[in-house]
Amino acid sequence: MQIDLHCHTTASDGALTPAEMVMRAGVMQIDVLAITDHDSVSGFYAAKKAREEQRLARLQLIPGVEFSTLWEGFEIHILGWQFDLEHPAIVRLLAEQRERRHQRSEAIHAKLVKQGVAADVLPTPRPDSRPELNSESTAKVVTRLHYAEALFAHGYCNSVQNAFEKYLGKGQCAYEKPQWCLMSEAVAVINAAGGVASIAHPLAYDLSNKWLRRLITEFKDDGGQALEVISSQQNPEQRRWLTELALEYELLASAGSDFHYPGRYRELGRNLTMPNELTPVWHDWPLQIRGM
Secondary structure, three states: OOEEOOEOOOOOOOOOOHHHHHHHHHHOOOOEEEEOOEOOOHHHHHHHHHHHHHOOOOOEEEEEEEEEEEEOOEEEEEEEEOOOOOOHHHHHHHHHHHHHHHHHHHHHHHHHHHOOOOHHHOOOOOOOOOOOOOOOOOOOOOOHHHHHHHHHHOOOOOOHHHHHHHHHOOOOOOOOOOOOEEHHHHHHHHHHOOOEEEEOOHHHOOOOHHHHHHHHHHHHHOOOOEEEEEEOOOOHHHHHHHHHHHHHOOOEEEEEOOEOOOOOOOOOOOOOOOOOOOOEOOOOOOOOOOOO
């Protein structure tokens, strides 16, 4: 099966609407897809409706989310799947994270305006505060990427990356320190709602091997079950290293493209083959095997 458990829609910082994501998944012949927007599940509801409208019986959608969390001063992203979307703990944490995002966005907006950026070219910092439970629309959250794209589009910097270097990156004039939930809380909430928790892109946090091992140890002690071992932009050495860690710490392995927009180097479902020695996180999920 073609499985991708990590992608983003316009409900967070992706370029495709949930309906467009479902359509692309069909084109790319994806069998199992988890939409894992940042601190939001509204994209899943919209994708589920689009799947029915497009009659993509082959595509299986998995409830998912990517929580932004804090651990020892680092921002660590925790993926969750197969949880009860209406569980009170999930609903509460999503609402709290959304409010944290709104507050951070407002602070970034104010700092950029103070630096002379015209307010009317920037994203609305609090575009939608509606509860997202059972929402058929995509309740949007504004991220730093949205600000970076606006700054680039209106000539305040020469690239999206330059927007982070000049304004939005850590230590720059419009940086606002995040106030996310603790990693342990996100894992506990995912577990309470019957889901599975995984560390997203473990090599993206600039941790030494010693600190990465400490992160994995504490994550597992908190009840975490999986490690995102397979991603589309890895070299063989990185994949081998993460495979070794998953085996050593007896963690399930996940695979995901972290797809945000169509591009040459990162595509939905591409280069996500799971090594035979690993136990996939989906090994006991009730998936429909194609052709059976």
